[in-house]
Amino acid sequence: xxxxxxxxxxxxxxxxxxxxxxxxxxxxxxxxxxxxxxxxxxxxxxxxxxxxxxxxxxxxxxxxxxxxxxxxxxxxxxxxxxxxxxxxxxxxxxxxxxxxxxxxxxxxxxxxxxxxxxxxxxxxxxxxxxxxxxxxxxxxxxxxxxxxxxxxxxxxxxxxxxxxxxxxxxxxxxxxxxxxxxxxxxxxxxxxxxxxxxxxxxxxxxxxxxxxxxxxxxxxxxxxxxxxxxxxxxxxxxxxxxxxxxxxxxxxxxxxxxxxxxxxxxxxxxxxxxxxxxxxxxxxxxxxxxxxxxxxxxxxxxxxxxxxxxxxxxxxxxxxxxxxxxxxxxxxxxxxxxxxxxxxxxxxxxxxxxxxxxxxxxxxxxxxxxxxxxxxxxxxxxxxxxxxxxxxxxxxxxxxxxxxxxxxxxxxxxxxxxxxxxxxxxxxxxxxxxxxxxxxxxxxxxxxxxxxxx
Ligand SMILES: Cc1cc2nc3c(=O)[nH]c(=O)nc-3n(C[C@H](O)[C@H](O)[C@H](O)COP(=O)(O)O)c2cc1C
Numbered sequence: 130x131x132x133x134x135x136x137x138x139x140x141x142x143x144x145x146x147x148x149x150x151x152x153x154x155x156x157x158x159x160x161x162x163x164x165x166x167x168x169x170x171x172x173x174x175x176x177x178x179x180x181x182x183x184x185x186x187x188x189x190x191x192x193x194x195x196x197x198x199x200x201x202x203x204x205x206x207x208x209x210x211x212x213x214x215x216x217x218x219x220x221x222x223x224x225x226x227x228x229x230x231x232x233x234x235x236x237x238x239x240x241x242x243x244x245x246x247x248x249x250x251x252x253x254x255x256x257x258x259x260x261x262x263x264x265x266x267x268x269x270x271x272x273x274x275x276x277x278x279x280x281x282x283x284x285x286x287x288x289x290x291x292x293x294x295x296x297x298x299x300x301x302x303x304x305x306x307x308x309x310x311x312x313x314x315x316x317x318x319x320x321x322x323x324x325x326x327x328x329x330x331x332x333x334x335x336x337x338x339x340x341x342x343x344x345x346x347x348x349x350x351x352x353x354x355x356x357x358x359x360x361x362x363x364x365x366x367x368x369x370x371x372x373x374x375x376x377x378x379x380x381x382x383x384x385x386x387x388x389x390x391x392x393x394x395x396x397x398x399x400x401x402x403x404x405x406x407x408x409x410x411x412x413x414x415x416x417x418x419x420x421x422x423x424x425x426x427x428x429x430x431x432x433x434x435x436x437x438x439x440x441x442x443x444x445x446x447x448x449x450x451x452x453x454x455x456x457x458x459x460x461x462x463x464x465x466x467x468x469x470x471x472x473x474x475x476x477x478x479x480x481x482x483x484x485x486x487x488x489x490x491x492x493x494x495x496x497x498x499x500x501x502x503x504x505x506x507x508x509x510x511x512x513x514x515x516x517x518x519x520x521x522x523x524x525x526x527x528x529x530x531x532x533x534x535x536x537x538x539x540x541x542x543x544x545x546x547x548x549x550x551x552x553x554x555x556x557x558x559x560x561x562x563x564x565x566x567x568x569x570x571x572x573x574x575x576x577x578x579x580x581x582x583x
Contacts, residue, residue: 218250
């Protein structure tokens, strides 16, 4: 069997469109049981991990929150998944749990300690989605800070991750925790050391107060496909989320792998996961009916609001018959969803709005019965060289149709692995026998190498 596809499930703590449909349960997001049920089903369905997107932003237009955002729940509301992740670990044994924390908002020692705590509590099933943060306009206002320039945010992210890696990998040697009440020694002082960091954006001298969990560093994910985003992914990420049409996915994946080689890493060690929307029914006609009902819940206003959230650009103020002005690429908010609509065959503003109404930031969905969506999935995977999918919730806000109709077909075709014994998320994703970062990862240099820790 070729390397099995990796399957992650995409959620955020808020209503998931089309939340207006009566069968959609995502408005239950304030209820912990909603999440424990979701996690159990993901585990039973054979997913590798459950991922929570997050950020502090929401749409802001002309310096105010558009009523369409509040009314329609477009990129709003959203809660903090890290607050209840440990509860999901209690009801699962295999499932990886991946949480997003922004390098703009959270300080490195906070990220390092939260992740080390969660890695312990989950027996090494934790991943961190490193983002500079979508919705930067709102988030900068909320925190009372000026908007940091786009590329500078990625420089900050680089320094942030570097410091976190020192804390996870460099402070505690293997076996440093003794915890022996008879000798009264908890930690061996010869094997716990302070790191020091004097980077361009962060300085630190100290220790990680929580002993590392089974993985030490959590599995590092990244989502942000601008050129600077891809470079950050190539340097640090062990898995990347990508959303685009197949030709763009292929070139983004090739670019990330090329850049990874430039950083001295095995390019195939980065798992590239396509954010995939599966609209599946017993027949193609059933699936198409679901799709039509989904689209009918979204207006062009919703689309404009969502676009502004990701890019800081207000399409409703632009000529609908013209493409984006090339200067849009200089936006200081997110760039992925500007860059994808520029170039020789650039769509008009109206077409971008229609595309966002249909698909938001995601690529074209796979629509059909089980066999049809599996055929399409195989085609896209072969064409792009990706390693798996990050599956979007269906029209019910859950993954029920995916687990019922798609996973069994993937399994029958030998495309995904049957769950084995519980293991760390890193081992599950990479197939490695070690739960730790590989030797070609920049974080490895900090393990048991005191000299590298300055
Ligand atoms: C599947 C997927 C999940 C994402 N999850 C998040 C997230 O949780 N938080 C976030 O701020 N950005 C997330 N992003 C990235 C944003 O869409 C956005 O591209 C990024 O934050 C801005 O970086 P950029 O300028 O590189 O596009 C995600 C992207 C994809 C494709």
